[in-house]
Amino acid sequence: MNQNTVLSLYEKIEALVRRLPGPLQKAISEELSPLKQIFLTQRPARLVLLGQTSASADQLFSALFDSRLDLSHLTSENAWLNFHHRGLGGFRLLDARRLSETSHSWRDLETALSQEQPDELLFIVDGSRDFDLGLECEQATRIVELCQQRYQTSPPLIGVLDFPAGLDERTRSQRQLQFQAWLDGQPQFKQSFVRVLSICSFARFRQDGTLDTERDERRNITELAELLVRELPPEAQVELARLLHVRSIQKQIAQKLVRSITAISAAIGAQPIPLADFPILTGLQVAMVAGVMYLGGRELSVRSAAEFCAAMGTNISVGMVLRESARAAVKIIPGWGNAISGGVAAAGTYAIGRAATEVFVEGKALADARRLLSRFRRKGGGRGK
Secondary structure (H helix, E strand, C coil): CCHHHHHHHHHHHHHHHCCCCHHHHHHHHHHHHHHHHHHHCCCCEEEEEEECCCCCHHHHHHHHHCECCCHHHCEEECCEEEEEECCCEEEEEEEHHHHHHCCCCHHHHHHHHHHCCCCEEEEEEECCCCCCCHHHHHHHHHHHHHHHHHHCCCCCEEEEEECCCCCCHHHHHHHHHHHHHHHHCCHHHCCCEEEEEEEECCEEECCCCEEEEEEECCECHHHHHHHHHHCCCHHHHHHHHHHHCCHHHHHHHHHHHHHHHHHHHHHHHCCCCCCCCHHHHHHHHHHHHHHHHHHCCCCCCHHHHHHHHHHCCCCHHHHHHHHHHHHHHHHHCCCCHHHHHHHHHHHHHHHHHHHHHHHHCCCCCHHHHHHHHHHHHHCCCCCCC
16 A cells, blocks of 8 residues: 555645634544544554464465465565565564474574564464374463563464365364364463364465366365454554455445544534535545545555546536535524535435445446445435535
8 A cells, every 4th residue: 555645645634624613623533533543554464373384374375365375485574474465465474383493493483573563373283184282382372471471462363274175074073173172271372262263275276376266175265364354453454354355354444434434524514614615525535435445455546536436426516516405404494404414415425435335345336336326316315425
């Protein structure tokens, strides 16, 4: 994400808001704050791998990303590995399992964990064979203790049991219960243990790295991706949700964005300042659409957002007529005019946000979004607002 573009857009909106009355500025600033957190404090997730070295991290992450991924080719910064996908973001990975197989010592691991606070611990186990996790749990316990000492908190710990394709149901069930018992039996994990998820990460990839759909044996990968993103702190969710195409999280954050901009639009629209608020509302709506597009995996672009609004049929002239018609209601229904005017602004903003979410997050066609917007208009939401 181009942080400079986001910051510039945010500063322009703040400058417009400063033109409004003092009490309104405060209310709007409170709604803008979470938006700033979503788009200006985002960073790559930091994941730590624990468990058995026989469980393939390459296969697991290839399954998650729908393309072949060789972790050994990732750039290294101390013990942390950097993954970046152009246009979508990245994550950082610390594979603590290989401590005994490399030149890394516990001091090296302590240094890496002290430099950056882990967001999640992934305890991965090879489900193709019976296992004894005594050593692996001991290592995981030490890492949890290190995090507690350094950060006074424990990152979420997720158990991932990776079965081979075709393993019988009885064996899978027995090994999952066994794995669950190992993690439940560690007192140091009480505050951090989330759950065990059984998956199959096996899939064949073509020479160009793309997925061979005829040899795709993956199971519960979507559920794992959603769990990984959901357990992250808010500032690390957006990038991983975009990378893993976790629509449920993308939609949830988009809805939060739309709700906040709608609340701001309602507050501004209720002010008896003819025409003065129109540039603010228009700017907010375009910024909202740009944010939804970004959450859905598109490049952050104000121009593209404005083009989407135009494609939806929203325009300033029609919106202005409806907006000022609502203001005229003050003369007809004393005391209710501003509320109606604010409702028009809010309903129109919400409709545009919903339409953008359907297209850019849920993957629906532009025609479907237009029909949604038309339904809102027929209910009196207005156009362009």
